Amino acid sequence: MAATKRTTRRGRSNDASDNARQKESKVALDTDALISLYTKMVQIRLFEDACQRGFRQGKIGGYLHLYIGQEAVATGLLESYREGDRIITAYRDHAHALLLGSTPREVMAELYGKGTGLVKGKGGSMHLFDVKNGLYGGYGIVGGHIPLGVGMAYAAAYNKEDSIVQLYLGDGAIHNGAFHEAANLSGLWGKEGLNPCLFILENNQYGMGTSVERATANTNLASKFDSYGIEHEQVDGMDIEAMVEVGRRATERVRETGKPYAIEALTYRIVPHGAADFLEKYRTKEEVRKWRERDPIGLLEKRLTDEGVEEDVLEKIREEAREVVADAVKFAEESPEPDLSELTTDVYASEMHVADAG
Amino acid sequence: MPVKTYRDALRAAMAEEMERDESIVLLGEDIGVYGGTHLVTNGLIDQFGPRRVIDTPIAENGFTGAAIGMAMAGLKPIVEMMTWNFSFQAADQILQNAAKIRYFSGGQLSVPMVIRGPNGGGVQLSAQHTHSLEGFYGHFPGLKVVSPVTPEDVKGMMLAAIRDPDPVIFLEAGALYGTKGEVPDGDYTVEFGKARIAREGTDVTLIAYGRQVNMLLRVAEELDGEGVSAEVIDLRSIRPFDVQTIVDSVKKTNRAVVVQEQWRWFSVASEVAALIQEHAFDYLDAPVERVSGAEVPAPYARNLEIAAFPSEAMILEAVRRVLYQESK
Numbered sequence: 001m002a003a004t005k006r007t008t009r010r011g012r013s014n015d016a017s018d019n020a021r022q023k024e025s026k027v028a029l030d031t032d033a034l035i036s037l038y039t040k041m042v043q044i045r046l047f048e049d050a051c052q053r054g055f056r057q058g059k060i061g062g063y064l065h066l067y068i069g070q071e072a073v074a075t076g077l078l079e080s081y082r083e084g085d086r087i088i089t090a091y092r093d094h095a096h097a098l099l100l101g102s103t104p105r106e107v108m109a110e111l112y113g114k115g116t117g118l119v120k121g122k123g124g125s126m127h128l129f130d131v132k133n134g135l136y137g138g139y140g141i142v143g144g145h146i147p148l149g150v151g152m153a154y155a156a157a158y159n160k161e162d163s164i165v166q167l168y169l170g171d172g173a174i175h176n177g178a179f180h181e182a183a184n185l186s187g188l189w190g191k192e193g194l195n196p197c198l199f200i201l202e203n204n205q206y207g208m209g210t211s212v213e214r215a216t217a218n219t220n221l222a223s224k225f226d227s228y229g230i231e232h233e234q235v236d237g238m239d240i241e242a243m244v245e246v247g248r249r250a251t252e253r254v255r256e257t258g259k260p261y262a263i264e265a266l267t268y269r270i271v272p273h274g275a276a277d278f279l280e281k282y283r284t285k286e287e288v289r290k291w292r293e294r295d296p297i298g299l300l301e302k303r304l305t306d307e308g309v310e311e312d313v314l315e316k317i318r319e320e321a322r323e324v325v326a327d328a329v330k331f332a333e334e335s336p337e338p339d340l341s342e343l344t345t346d347v348y349a350s351e352m353h354v355a356d357a358g
Numbered sequence: 359m360p361v362k363t364y365r366d367a368l369r370a371a372m373a374e375e376m377e378r379d380e381s382i383v384l385l386g387e388d389i390g391v392y393g394g395t396h397l398v399t400n401g402l403i404d405q406f407g408p409r410r411v412i413d414t415p416i417a418e419n420g421f422t423g424a425a426i427g428m429a430m431a432g433l434k435p436i437v438e439m440m441t442w443n444f445s446f447q448a449a450d451q452i453l454q455n456a457a458k459i460r461y462f463s464g465g466q467l468s469v470p471m472v473i474r475g476p477n478g479g480g481v482q483l484s485a486q487h488t489h490s491l492e493g494f495y496g497h498f499p500g501l502k503v504v505s506p507v508t509p510e511d512v513k514g515m516m517l518a519a520i521r522d523p524d525p526v527i528f529l530e531a532g533a534l535y536g537t538k539g540e541v542p543d544g545d546y547t548v549e550f551g552k553a554r555i556a557r558e559g560t561d562v563t564l565i566a567y568g569r570q571v572n573m574l575l576r577v578a579e580e581l582d583g584e585g586v587s588a589e590v591i592d593l594r595s596i597r598p599f600d601v602q603t604i605v606d607s608v609k610k611t612n613r614a615v616v617v618q619e620q621w622r623w624f625s626v627a628s629e630v631a632a633l634i635q636e637h638a639f640d641y642l643d644a645p646v647e648r649v650s651g652a653e654v655p656a657p658y659a660r661n662l663e664i665a666a667f668p669s670e671a672m673i674l675e676a677v678r679r680v681l682y683q684e685s686k
């Protein structure tokens with residue numbers, strides 16, 4: 001995968017004024033706004049680093065999928081989150097939870113399998129839910145959550161909520177039947193204004209260890225939405241300003257029309273797929289090095305430095321983030337395991353024994 | 359009491375509850391304009407409109423998953439599987455999402471939905487269109503699985519299913535859509551996890567659910583002529599499961615025969631037999647008999663299909679074995 005593939009393409013909608021608006025809004029982000037975004041992205045990066053350490057120390061079990069390299073995507077788009085919106089994603093979900101307002105403590109405690117975790121230690125890394133903050137999961141089966149997001153969007157429109165769904169999926173999921181069935185329904189229901197669903201295709205170039213080129217003959221993944229009458233565009237997912245801009249524009253459009261729209265964010269997972277995979281088998285060091293040059297946090301640092309922000313300001317942000325993460329790890333380590341009575345709760349709405357005549 | 363068909367009782371339950379509760383929507387293939395392959399939803403699109411009676415493309419994974427999302431966001435969807443055979447296409451949604459979301463969200467979300475449709479075979483549809491899936495779905499914690507047989511129960515259990523805060527697998531006796539029975543007007547529910555004693559008796563307990571219950575009633579009639587008093591239990595619900603009614607009956611009769619259309623291995627009948635030996639071992643005068651479908655994909659030819667499913671003759675043979683009578 002060439003690291004140079006970062007031109008923005010737009011499908012179906014060839015509205016020239018969109019490009020103009022993009023340029024306008026890119027300059028509209030002031031230094032304070034950029035520093036706020038930088039703070040969020042650094043927080044995610046350092047949190048994920050700590051997860052990697054916890055996993056290698058054997059303190060985090062199961063699977064662990066990190067967001068390192070992709071921070072700009074969710075950070076930029078969730079700037080347009082509005083209370084009442086519903087966010088759904090697959091298993092690379094830590095960043096989404098943190099950005100929506102789940103505390104680093106409760107997310108880390110979940111990964112550590114503690115009773116103080118976001119879902120009481122019942123889900124782990126792949127199943128983060130924080131419904132009060134708009135996070136509807138957290139799903140472990142590639143593609144399986146996509147129909148859920150489309151259904152939630154239907155419900156939102158049916159109930160005249162003025163809310164939308166941000167539905168995140170990876171490039172690996174787009175080859176799954178569930179995507180195609182759900183996208184078809186979304187396009188169909190959108191014709192009646194019944195599907196305010198923003199699809200966000202996080203193309204990190206690999207479905208686990210299989211590159212896009214090795215997974216499909218049509219590597220323009222955004223174009224797959226054409227089949228279902230869903231307009232779309234590609235965006236540089238390493239450019240936080242581009243992500244903020246497209247997020248504002250796309251969420252507004254979806255909210256106004258009740259029709260779905262799709263964004264393909266071109267990004268890169270700098271780390272392995274899971275915390276323990278063999279990344280050297282399927283990609284070259286040279287490729288990783290090239291993408292690292294476009295690390296979204298590095299790009300933003302450069303931008304801030306160009307704006308005249310001093311290094312000690314950035315270092316202070318990093319230092320504060322380190323403290324937050326250290327506190328989260330300490331909290332997770334010191335938290336109690338779930339009470340054993342929790343084993344059998346939350347299976348049904350009320351405690352139900354399948355067969356307990358004994 | 360008014361007499362209604364199984365089909366009309368089912369439709370009445372949905373229509374009456376839809377009048378009361380706007381959060382109920384129906385989804386499925388050809389349930390609207392076409393009226394439903396089995397006419398269960400006939401006329402509902404005229405009454406409630408296309409936003410509430412949603413014709414879907416033939417994409418069970420997609421629309422079942424979408425219904426789960428609707429349930430997570432405040433609606434109460436009822437999904438029609440044109441037949442349960444097609445539910446394998448949606449099994450990932452039902453088993454991996456609907457059954458588990460409450461648990462792995464730590465109790466933050468509910469999935470109040472009903473998935474309904476005809477279950478079982480008997481009309482020469484052969485291997486891919488003939489399954490009885492109560493054991494398959496009953497295996498998964500998080501789902502409720504019910505299988506009503508009378509028109510009265512089908513209405514009361516559908517109303518209970520719609521109001522249930524958890525996903526309900528509603529297995530209809532497709533072969534019985536046209537059968538008639540007394541159905542109360544108005545609002546009533548039949549609680550899940552309570553079996554029904556369809557006929558009282560003292561000598562042997564016959565246990566089934568779905569359309570096999572009717573077969574057991576005929577067998578009981580025949581046994582009555584031979585001086586054998588059979589008790590017939592309709593399980594009604596597979597999950598939750600009413601152990602007490604079965605155990606009480608077996609303590610009285612000391613003998614049990616369990617009948618099901620599905621395959622024997624890892625099945626409901628196996629579970630019932632195990633529960634009886636756990637809870638009433640000392641009362642048993644004979645091993646529990648299981649009468650099940652043949653361990654083959656369902657065949658097409660009429661004579662082969664008849665041989666593949668439990669028959670009255672097979673059940674009578676099993677009853678005679680538990681009574682230590684000579685076979686006739």
